[in-house]
Amino acid sequence: MSEQAVGPGKSISLNFAIKLQDGQVVDSNFDRDPVSFTFGDGNIPEGFEQAMLGLKAGEHVELTIAPERGFGQHNPSNIQVMSRSDFDDMELEPGLVIAFKEPGGEIPGVITEFNEERVMVDFNHPLAGKTLLFEVRITAVD
Numbered sequence: 001m002s003e004q005a006v007g008p009g010k011s012i013s014l015n016f017a018i019k020l021q022d023g024q025v026v027d028s029n030f031d032r033d034p035v036s037f038t039f040g041d042g043n044i045p046e047g048f049e050q051a052m053l054g055l056k057a058g059e060h061v062e063l064t065i066a067p068e069r070g071f072g073q074h075n076p077s078n079i080q081v082m083s084r085s086d087f088d089d090m091e092l093e094p095g096l097v098i099a100f101k102e103p104g105g106e107i108p109g110v111i112t113e114f115n116e117e118r119v120m121v122d123f124n125h126p127l128a129g130k131t132l133l134f135e136v137r138i139t140a141v142d
Contacts, residue, residue, distance in 0.1 A: 004141040006052045010039045013140040014052075019133040026127065034139040045070055048134055060137040067129050074129035079112065082119045092119065 006012055013036045017028035029035055037043045039052075047069025055061065067073050090098075092114050098121070099106040109121040 003056045006039060006055045006138065006141055008040050011140075011142045012037060012039060012052070012138065015137045015139065017133075017135040018127075019135065021131055021133065023133075026132075028135075030135075030137075034137075036140075051134060052136060052138070055136070055138050055141075057138050057140050060135075062133055062135045065132045065134050067131060070130070070132050071125040071127040072129075074124050078123040078128075080109070080121050080123060082121055084114065084117050084119055087119060 004010060013034040015028075015030045015032075015034050017030055018026045020026060039049055047065050050069065051063040051065060092111050094111055094113060096111040097108050098111065100109050100121075100123075107123060109123045110126065112120045112122050114120065
């Protein structure tokens with residue numbers, strides 16, 4: 001029986017770390033139990049999945065993920081200017097993340113700047129436009 005490789009429809013268990021190019025860790029579960037997902041189920045960005053194709057249980061690699069294959073390029077049209085009155089008496093500060101209600105659920109937006117009349121909100125993913133280092137250890141492929 002040959003070892004199974006990561007591919008479409010396979011159930012994969014893994015530990016991972018997502019790092020910025022300067023080595024700063026954005027997210028990691030190396031200190032916890034592995035997470036599992038089914039390849040192609042949409043739970044992780046396609047670029048991360050494609051980078052793992054063919055890996056087998058026990059392999060531990062570090063892969064570079066370009067913005068287009070990770071969280072996309074930073075899109076200036078995802079920055080919206082809203083009226084300050086939309087935020088009632090909320091205490092605002094640059095970097096504050098607020099959940100905005102959309103027909104399909106909630107979408108996070110980051111306050112980038114504001115004044116008495118207007119608030120600029122960035123709806124880009126915080127990792128958009130960034131090249132990421134994806135460290136992954138495959139623990140099981142079924």
